[in-house]
Amino acid sequence: MDTSIFINKVEASGIITIDLLDYKPEIEIITLDIKEHLFMGMIVKEKEFKESISEKDFSIYNGKAVAVICSEDAIIPPWAYMMLVEKLYLYAVYVDLNTPENILLDFWKKSLLKADLSQYKDQKVVVKARTNIDPALYLLVSLQLKPLVKSLMYGEAGMPKVIFKN
Known part of the structure; x- marks a missing residue:
């Protein structure tokens, strides 16, 4: 044996x-595409942009990280990002102008x-x-x-x- x-x-x-x-x-990262808030899908017009983001339910970003992107080749003025953050501030734990992967x-x-x-x-x-x-x-x-x-x-x-x- x-x-x-x-x-x-x-x-x-x-x-x-x-x-x-x-x-x-373990954080969930959600993408927010600015394209959905552009006039005709390609231009930032202040009045239309403000109206568009005021109609959006930002509570979907509650407790999540937000990747802000623009899938359209558009020029986005800095104030537009500032307006988005003003809406996201109460919900998102993190916001960045970057891809979810990054x-x-x-x-x-x-x-x-x-x-x-x-x-x-x-x-x-x-x-x-x-x-x-x-x-x-x-x-x-x-x-x-x-x-x-x-x-x-x-x-x-x-x-x-x-x-x-x-």
């Missing part, structure tokens, strides 16, 4: 895995920057490889971990790519 004991080499290596998905913010990335970066990574001090750390995560997040986490960790790796704990060893 074979009484061999299987050894988990990953566990024995002492490598700790960080999954950047754990730092992904707003999510900004929130994700802030989440990583606020994270307490001191638990990784003097540890062997692998940052989990994921194709759906922006490379900017890998850059940021590397900057944060460089002064802390004994070694930094990328990939999976079983077959990591070594980035550096201290």
Whole structure:
């Protein structure tokens, strides 16, 4: 009878895995397209713009982040954005003239920057490889971990790519 004991080499290596998905913010981001408030879908006329936004129910943005965009190639005067913010102020937790993807990335970066990574001090750390995560997040986490960790790796704990060893 074979009484061999299987050894988990990953566990024995002492490598700790960080999954950047754990730092992904939970906020819902909604797009507000200014195009729907333009005169004839392409021009900002003050009277028509004011009327259009006064008829809109901005409560749909309650507790959400708002990505303000203009899908039409139109010149939007700064005061138009200011009027939108005046309406969004009571509802939205965040408003930016940006795409939802970039707003999510900004929130994700802030989440990583606020994270307490001191638990990784003097540890062997692998940052989990994921194709759906922006490379900017890998850059940021590397900057944060460089002064802390004994070694930094990328990939999976079983077959990591070594980035550096201290």
